[in-house]
Structures are given as C-alpha cells and as structure tokens.
Amino acid sequence: MLKFIIKKIVYGFVVLLGVVTAVFFLFNVLPGDPAAILLGQRANKDAIEAINKDLGRNRPLTVQYVMYLNDLSFISFHNKNNKQSAFYLDKDKYSYKYAVSLSDNDCMVLKMPYFRRSYISKRKVSEIISDTLPETAVLAISSIILATIVGIFLGIIAAIKKDTFFDRFSLVLSALGMSAPSFFVGVIIAWLFGYVLSEYTGLRTIGSLYEYDDYTGEKYLSLKNLILPTITLGMRPLAIVVQLMRSSLLDVLSQDYIRTAKAKGLSFYAVITKHALKNALNPVVTAISGWFAGLMAGAVFVEIIFSWKGIGYEVFDALTKNDLPVVMGTTLVFATFFVVTNILVDIIYGVLDPRIRIK
C-alpha cells in the first residue's frame, strides 16, 4: 500500500511538472507586453527596459524557464551577492526560512513557492491566492456536502421506491439539474431568492463570506451569503449523485449476495443497510471525491454571479486584464488540487473495497 502511494505521488509530481512547463510556454508565446501593462500610461522606453530586466524577459526563453522552475520549487538555488544574476536571492521576492551556503556566492534555500507578483496590483500572487482560496474552498466544500448528503439520501429512496411516482419525479428533477448550466441557474436563483423573495428569505443577490460593516468598517462572517451560491454550485453534483446512487444501489440489489442475505432471514432494512449500502456507496464516494477538485475550478461562474470573492473571481479578473502571473499561479494551484484529490481517491477506493486493497 505504501509503495502504491509513493508511486502515485511520484506520478503526481511528473504530471505537475508537465503542467508547469505547458503553462509557462503557453503564456510566454501569448502576445502582450507585460511591461506596458505594468506601467500603463507612464510607459517610456527606459522604464519598460528596466522592468523587462527585472522580470528576466531579456534573457533566452530556456533561462526564463529554469528561473521559473527555481522560483516554484520548495528547494531552490540562488546567488547571494550579484544583483545582476537571474538567480539573485531577493528578500523582497522570497520568504525563506532556511538557507544553506554552498560557496561564497551560492546558497540553497528552503522556501514556499514564489508565484511572482501581479502586474496590476503588484501584490504577491501567493498572497492573492491565500486570501481567496479559503473562500472558494468553503463554497466548494459546502456544495459537495450538500450534494453528498441530499444526493445519497434521495438516490437510496428512489432506488427502493423504484418505478413509483417519487422515483420518476426525482429522475426528472435530476435530469433537469444536470442539464441546466450553472450561469443560468445562478442568475435565476439569485433573482428569485435574493431579489423577488428577499423579504421572506432575508438573502441578497450578491455577497461574500466576509462582509464589512457599513458604518464601523469591521469585517464580519456572513454565513447566510453562503446559501445561494452553495445551492447553485451543488446542484449539478447533486443531480449526478442521485442518479449514480440510484443505479448503483439497484445494480447491487440484483446481485446474488443480496439473495443470500435474504435467504439468511434478514429483514429488508438490514439487507439494505448491512449488505447493499457498502457495495453501492463505492462508486458514488469515489466519484464525489473526484469532483471536488473540479468544483474548485468550476466555481468561476458562480463566484462572478454572486460576487463571491473567491479564487475563480480573481482568475476572471486577471484574465480580462492580462495579468499573467495571477493566471499562471492559480492554474498551477488548480492542477495541484486535481493531482492531490486523485491520489486521495485511489486511497479511498482501497479503503472501501477490500478487493482493491490487497493489490
């Protein structure tokens, strides 16, 4: 098992390296001069040159690539003294904890990845991410919890009451939930519950997890703003979970070992809970964990509609302004999420199904 996990982690790193390479070269062949964006109206030839030098853009692409990798790596190599060097250990850029001197000039550093700075706000990208990521994570987690609990529950009932009105009704609803695009549903939900019915619901069309008090300017937690975005984002996974759970349970109920369980004299309830559920949950739980990363990345529309100040909102903003470091940084964070959840899914699979555990 341990060998299996180590292998998965190694594969994961290779995948991430591939993503970094693709992201780097893709964004470097895109048109647009970052220096001009940075300077805006004040652009003049000297300033542009100075900035290009600072970004390393006057060096060959391969050197830039190595610089980028060095910036991203947890362990990196730097020049301590020469400010002209591409690898100069700039205290402004790197927040490092430990540095080991290798020679008079060179040193090895243990640090957090450096995603560069935003062209627009000049803030460190890592700061932007650490500000907005929790908001998106809260949204994604609450959506997935909603989808899991309600979806599994409805799926079980639909399977047990197969071919009844409830079963057909839930199938129609879930087909609807699957086919309706989130930007459309989001607008409808925001309008209906946040505007038309807002007197009764007490909800607003837009808002973030943390709000600032109008008078005192104090930051406070506003959990009710979470409700509508959660429903919007969770609707599609919910619809899929219902159908998956239903078909999975129906499949399990037709298996021979369910007949064996009945032949033992177990009651219907015991057959479902003790024998059918564990088998039927396998594919569902695996699928849910797999979607989590997708929800994080897919929250963009929902965040824009509800002005939820999450990472998706930030990416959208950066894309419209050509703010490449932010786009690149967030892309890498999403990719990491996908890789990590995939490793987790593999492990969960083994825990749930002993047939896979042994190998």
Add this chain to the structure above:
Amino acid sequence: MKELLLEVKNVVVEFQTEDEVVTAVDGISFSLRRGETIGIVGESGSGKSVSALSAMGLIPSPPGRIVSGQITYHSKEKGPVDLVQLPADEMRKLRGNELAMIFQEPMTSLNPVITCGNQVVEAIMLHQKIKKKDAEQKTLELFKKVKLPRPEHIMTAYPHQISGGQKQRVMIAMAMSCNPNILIADEPTTALDVTVQKTILDLMLDLQREKEMSILFITHDLGVIAELADKVVVMYKGKIVEQGSVLDIFNNPQHPYTKGLLACRPPLDVRLKHLPTINDFMEVDAAGAIVEKEQTVNEALYHAEITTEERKQWHTELYSRPKILEVKNVKTYFPVNKSFFGKPTEFVKAVDDVSFDVYEGETLGLVGESGCGKTTLGRTILRLVEPTAGLISFKKQDITALPANEMRALRSDMQIIFQDPYSSLNPQITVGEAIIEPMRVHNLYKNDKERKEKAMDLLRRVNLTEKQFYRYPHEFSGGQRQRVCIARALALSPHFIICDESVSALDVSVQAQVLNLLNDLKKEFKFTYIFISHNLSVVKFMSDRMIVMNKGQIEEMGDADDICDNPQSEYTCKLINSIPKGRMEDIIRSIENKKKLAF
C-alpha cells in the same frame, strides 16, 4: 418411515412479463420426509429453481407470484404452517433458521466487502440471540466441520481471497449454522470442478447423516444426484413428468424425457459415435404435446457405439497425415510481483514447458482442474497471450515471431470458441451481424450480400433458422447462443478451432446436442480441434488423443480411451474417480450404505 416435513401440493407460479403471463411452475406436488434427499432434475427453464425459491418465499415479486397451491411445512416450534400464506416476518424467522439454502454461484453469492467469518456470524446472531463472541466461536467450529483449510484465516478473509470450492463451503457453513430441518441446494456444484464437486457432495452427505436433515437438491445432471438422492423428481416445462425412487428412475425410466436425460451424459466406459439426445426419445408436436419414440436407453447407446476396429482404422489413417500444429517447450509466465520500477520479480508459471503435436483432422483433448493452465495454453497457441518462451508452428510456419498484421491474417485460419455463451456475444448487435463482422474484418467475399448469404447458410448448419438472423442475443437460450458462437467461428472457414470449455456452461441435455454438432461439423468441414474442458468424460467423448494437465505441466498424454481405461498418474485417477458416473452398482452401494447407517 420418518415423519413428513414438507408437502408441496398443486403449486402454480406465474411470472408477469411485459406482454404475457408465463407459467413457470404448473401444478407440482411432492413431499419430503425427515432425513430424506430429493433430487429435482430438469433443464434450465423447467421451473426447478422457481419451485425451490417458492418454498423459501424468495420468488422475486413482482413479477413472480404463487397463484395457487399449498406448501405445508411442519415446523419445530409452530407445527404445520402453509408457507404460501405465511406473513413475511413469520417467514423470515423460518428462513435461514429452519429452512436454509445454498446457491449455484459461490463466486457471487457472498458479499465481497464483508469477511467470510462475519457473514456466517450474522446469520447465527440473527436467529440464535447469542453474544458476538460465542457466535464467532461457533462459526469457527462450523468452518472446521465443513473442512475448510486454515479456518482461523478464513474467518478474517474476504470472499475474493479464497477459491470457489472454499466459498461454497462457507455458504454451506452459513446454511448449516442454525441446524436447519431442510436444506435447499440449487445447483450447488455446477460452477465447480468435478474434483471439488465430489468433495462438496461428500460433505453434504456427511452433514445430512449427522443432523438428520432433509435435502432438496436441484440439478440439471442426473448423474450428480445418483449416489445422493433417495427420490428423484423430473421436471419438464413447469410440470413434474416423473417421480420415483432413485433406483426406479435409473433402472426403469418411464418418461421419454427421463430416458433422454439418462442417455445424453457422455459415458466413460464406452466409445460413442454420437451422443443420444432428448430428441432421440421424444418430440414436441405443433400443439406442444409430447410424442414418444419407442426406444430404451440401452438401445440408444447400443446404436451409437463405435467398434474398436473402426476406431483403429481411423487412427492409422489419421496419424499418417501431416502435423498441423507443433508446440515445443512452450512456457507462459505471468508476473505477480513487480519491483518499484515495474520489473517483474515473481511469476506464476501458468504453462511450464509443454510440448505436443496435433495432426490434421485430429481432436486433441486438454483436461485438468481450473488453474491448471489449460486455458492459458489454448490462448498462447493463438497468441492471444504471448508465450514467454518456446516454439509454436502452425502448418510448418513458426508463429511466435510473426508480426501482428500477419498474425491477424492467420487468425482467420485459427479460431476459438469461448466458454461463456452469455457474455461472448455483444447484446447490442444482432446475431446475423455478429457472424458477418469477422468476414468483413478479414475481407472475405465480395460484398455484404454474399456475406449475408454465407451467414444464413451457417445458421442453418448449426441448426438455427434464417429468421433468427435478425434477432438479438437475449432472445436465445444458452445452447442456441453457443451455436451462434460456433457459427461465428466458422464464418472465416478456419481449419483449426480451439474449443475452450465450450459446453461447460450448458445443461447436459443441451451439451449433448452441441457436442454432436461439433462432431458433425468436423466431419463436414475437415476441422482440427483442440478441445479444452475440466470434464474428463466430455473430453474423452470428443478426443482421439488426450492431454491431462496439472500445475502448468503435462501429467499424461496418449490415446483418450487408454488414459480412461488405464490411467498412469495419480492425478488422472483422481479426475476419473470424481466424475459422477450414475452407474447402477454405485447407486445400489450407496443405498446399502444409507441403510446400514440408519440402523
């Protein structure tokens, strides 16, 4: 005479399908006494399983329904009760407690995510209201009683970690856990090797004697119950056509269907040209009535017999022909353990240094228990699995080093018919399309019209009708599907066909028809067969020479008759002994035994 336990009277069971009501069981009546074993025999679809399930109250409803009749069970605690009328929760108390059941498929009848031990513990705790620890202790004792190896280990093992025979023992332990009055066994050994079947049957007999339990044993093969049953009930199309003591049924069968069932089993002691089938004894006319043909079992067998002279003559001619296939020192290893970098460190030697030749027009039998490497060998010959080492030459051409595209061309000359006719046909494709497809792939014939004509012709050859060209696989029975698979293999006009357990999933009565068909086609098209099976009597009936395989190696090779009459290795003896032969002397001996033990 012991007291009555179960009386089934005029039970009718109907199934509601989409457009009609099918009567699965049509007014059956029989009774079972304490300590008695009744064998219910019939082909698939005869209603034998449904009868058993109705006694357990396990008929899937809807669509199934017991329309009329009574099933009176004399309970230990409750006295006589009618199982048809019994409320569901009362029924549940009897089920698994006084009435227990084991099923055909041990592979799928245990829950894959619960340990074997816990599945038995659950049954005990449900009916006996004892502590978990005591239930575990009891389970362990049961595991010892059903002779499971390393019972402590199997307590914590998951079903996929133990063999098929062991799973069936766990099922028996589960069924025995509450000392049932009646054990219903629905084809409990059909999915197992003959050697394992023998041990399971012996075990059931021992347990029955010890507990004075009654057994309802359902099977499609009369031979299996010959030494086990006291009474036999023969079912055909939902009705009981004959019932009587096992001796009467075997000695003097009255109904033509019973005669057919007795005659269609491939015998070990004589060599037959073709197997008698049900159709040699009866026909069903247009109105559905049975028309009997006057013939006894012995007459039918006598007519089919082939003399030693005839066989000798054929073999002299056969072995002067050129060799079509030469296999030299072939090894096929599968890696089981790999190092971190994917380099294999440990192997399973599925085929370990095997050499033999096949002559043109010969049928070479390949027999052995499951896991002996016979299937891997068959697939290695066609290079569906790549050999690890060795030489395979087909028509004097070494095919081990052949590039993929040339090998593909050669495959039209070498075909395989697989074991499971249920899963080897694509349910989305009509039977006709399935036969045409390989011809199209290999670019045989000018156009689809000619291919279709050829496919129609093939359907006729395998005794199907042209109308069935447009049907989908689910509309066919198991035997018919296997005919379709045969027709598909023949579509490429091959010379060499490997039959890999091609009749193992079929009823004996259907098996006889398919075996006869394979032999007729061989004569007509001059095929060469390699016939793979775990059933020695089937292999013997089919083959000229025979190879007995064990643990990837050849245990014995030679004339099929010689090996059966005079086996050299211990392993072959074991295989032969475990085949249920249904001979009169065995039946009489077992009846004598039972009498002795009763006193």
